[in-house]
Every structure is written in structure tokens, then in C-alpha cells.
Amino acid sequence: MTETEWPATGPGAAEHGAAEHGAAGLEVVRPGPLTTVQDLGRRGVAHLGVPRAGALDEPALRAANRLVGNPDGAAALETTVGGVALRALGAVLVAVTGAPAPVTVDGRPAAWGTAVRVPAGAVLEVGPATHGVRSYLAVAGGLAVPAVLGSRSTDLLSGLGPARLAGGDRLPVGPPAAGPRADLVPAAAPPAELVLRLRLGPHTDWFTTVHGLARDTYRVAAASNRVALRTEGPGLRRARPGELPSAGMVLGAVQVPPDGQPVVFLADHPTTGGYPVVGVVPAPDLAAAAQARPGTPVRFVLLRGHGLPL
Structure with missing residues (x-):
């Protein structure tokens, strides 16, 4: 060992x-x-x-x-x-x-x-x-x-x-456990480009189109923190006015505030929110989001309901 x-x-x-x-x-x-x-x-x-x-x-x-x-x-x-x-x-x-x-x-x-x-x-x-x-x-x-x-x-x-x-x-520090120890563990390199799969819904109809998410390039914003990964790029345009009633939020939810910049919720995210949610990033993709520095390019891959790319 x-x-x-x-x-x-x-x-x-x-x-x-x-x-x-x-x-x-x-x-x-x-x-x-x-x-x-x-x-x-x-x-x-x-x-x-x-x-x-x-x-x-x-x-x-x-x-x-x-x-x-x-x-x-x-x-x-x-x-x-x-x-x-x-x-x-x-x-x-x-x-x-x-x-x-x-x-x-x-x-x-x-x-x-x-x-x-x-x-x-x-x-x-x-x-x-x-x-x-x-x-x-x-x-x-x-x-x-x-x-x-x-x-x-x-x-x-x-x-x-x-x-x-x-x-x-x-x-x-607690008493050491008697469990087995690994010698080495594989480590993923921090991403040069952050690729996030996105299962669409439930509020895609609140925007003129969400397919621009797959075409356009976003970047990790400096305001990102443990609550959310914030992005900078082309803002999503609203198709309707008004606001939603507050609803439950899940890990990986992609909420869009009034400025149109997608926000990916991370571990310290609030449990409720009132901005529309265009989709959810699967949990396995969020580890790479945790290691993406400000300025890192972000690309969204839109998924169908069964997890297949559109």
C-alpha cells in the first residue's frame, strides 16, 4: 500500500x-x-x-x-x-x-x-x-x-x-476505521470545456426557444459559488410576461432569471424558487461544474425525455 x-x-x-x-x-x-x-x-x-x-x-x-x-x-x-x-x-x-x-x-x-x-x-x-x-x-x-x-x-x-x-x-478527528484503503484513485482532469447534459422542462414554453442553448457558447461567470454555477452568454428571451409562483427546486435545476442567463443549481441551492426552469442537469455532470473556473466555455447538450440527445 x-x-x-x-x-x-x-x-x-x-x-x-x-x-x-x-x-x-x-x-x-x-x-x-x-x-x-x-x-x-x-x-x-x-x-x-x-x-x-x-x-x-x-x-x-x-x-x-x-x-x-x-x-x-x-x-x-x-x-x-x-x-x-x-x-x-x-x-x-x-x-x-x-x-x-x-x-x-x-x-x-x-x-x-x-x-x-x-x-x-x-x-x-x-x-x-x-x-x-x-x-x-x-x-x-x-x-x-x-x-x-x-x-x-x-x-x-x-x-x-x-x-x-x-x-x-x-x-x-475520529478514530481511524478498519476499512480497506485504496492505493491510488483515478482523477478526472478539470474541464477545458464544461459539457452539461440538460433534460428539458418544465418551463421551456416560457421562452421563444431553448434550442439556442445547444448552439451558443456560454462561459462560467465569476459570480459562481457553492449555490450555483452562473453563466454568461446570449440571454434566453421570454415568450410571456409575469412570474411563476414559488416552487420546489432540485439539484442541477437550470433556472433563468430576468437577465436570461442560465443558472445551474449546485449543492447549497435554495429549496424553492420562482424563476422558470428550462431543464435539469443530471447529477453526474455536476462534479465537472464544481471544478470549472470562471471563463471556462460551457456547452449544453439537450436531451429527450429518455436521455437521448435531440
Whole structure:
């Protein structure tokens, strides 16, 4: 089984060395621009008005957990572009997946995409993503922050779950599981072009045509976040005035606000909305959306009811 291990030599190693045989944990040295705790989200509570939340790139979260022997849904860290730095309060086994980024332990290069042992007192740093947007850092045992409605995920829309990371925060880590560990996991390259399949409906008749979505090129807008991937391109023209009554929204719904620019709902999306929905992007396509940087070209592929291209 492949993993990297470093001796404890960094500053603070002696101070924290006693923690190696105590409760494991991580102290935030540098939180990065936006780092949150995420698992697979809050399922089955949308009727309560609670968003799903959870990792935007689910395959990357599952992969990181498998590398350290965790269940697929164990809580881990999701970083955004700028990475994170953490001090190990006890010896831990970690793995970084998702957006490729340099990984170091006390300043020395360590492996991305495989298990790395970090001694007590050492500083683990995930640097800025070289491609893509979001990296995932899993630790054996999972992050043992309190669960809210069955999930440890941070929800930036509703405010449920732990707050986004700040310097000096301490994150508890659970006991390592006895499950099997993967040696390496396949990783998809962040997209040069984001291709999103789109199952049309229910409000296509609110627009003069939706087939322009397949012809025109859109780009990922800088205003994209965990709530939605926003696009820039030719606006869809309304065929009727007025607004819809508020209705339930699902993951991947493509809502069109008054400016005509399609908005693809991601994990922190609201559970209701009043703008027309032209279609739904299947969940497997959303992992690539989570890694698409602003300016990335977006192409929609329109599907029939049975999932076949038009």
C-alpha cells in the first residue's frame, strides 16, 4: 500500500509530540480563501426548507476517503482555489484529491492523490490549485465535528453546520476505521470545456426557444459559488410576461432569471424558487461544474425525455 511518511522535524514538533498518542486533531494555520467541512450532504430534508449542501465534487470526496480507509461519506475539507494549511495535533493519515495542488509536510513535497502520514506537530499545506477550483482533504477517521440533521456539512446558504474555517480553529478527528484503503484513485482532469447534459422542462414554453442553448457558447461567470454555477452568454428571451409562483427546486435545476442567463443549481441551492426552469442537469455532470473556473466555455447538450440527445 503506497503512502508517504515524514519524521516530525518542523517547528512545534516537540510542543505537540505528546499529542501523538492522544486524541487526534487538526489546527488551522492558514484557512485559505474558502475552506469548509463537507460530507455527502443532508438528504431527505428539502421539505423542511433545508438545502442539501455537501461536497460539490462528490467523486473527489469519495476518492479521498477511500485512500485513507474511511467510509465514502466521511466528513473532509473542501478548499477553494487557494488551499489550506493545518498543524497535526496527533499523527494522522491524510489524502488530497480533486483540483490538483502542491502538497507539503513541513515544507517538503508530499504526494497528491495518495495517502500521506503526517507526524504530530507537523504542518500539512495544500497550496493553490494548479487546475480546477476545489480540492478535498480527507483524514483517516473523518472530521468529527457535530452533525446537524444527519450531516457535518457546512451550508453557506442556510448557515447550518460548522462555520467556514478560520485561523486557530481546531478540528477533531475520529478514530481511524478498519476499512480497506485504496492505493491510488483515478482523477478526472478539470474541464477545458464544461459539457452539461440538460433534460428539458418544465418551463421551456416560457421562452421563444431553448434550442439556442445547444448552439451558443456560454462561459462560467465569476459570480459562481457553492449555490450555483452562473453563466454568461446570449440571454434566453421570454415568450410571456409575469412570474411563476414559488416552487420546489432540485439539484442541477437550470433556472433563468430576468437577465436570461442560465443558472445551474449546485449543492447549497435554495429549496424553492420562482424563476422558470428550462431543464435539469443530471447529477453526474455536476462534479465537472464544481471544478470549472470562471471563463471556462460551457456547452449544453439537450436531451429527450429518455436521455437521448435531440
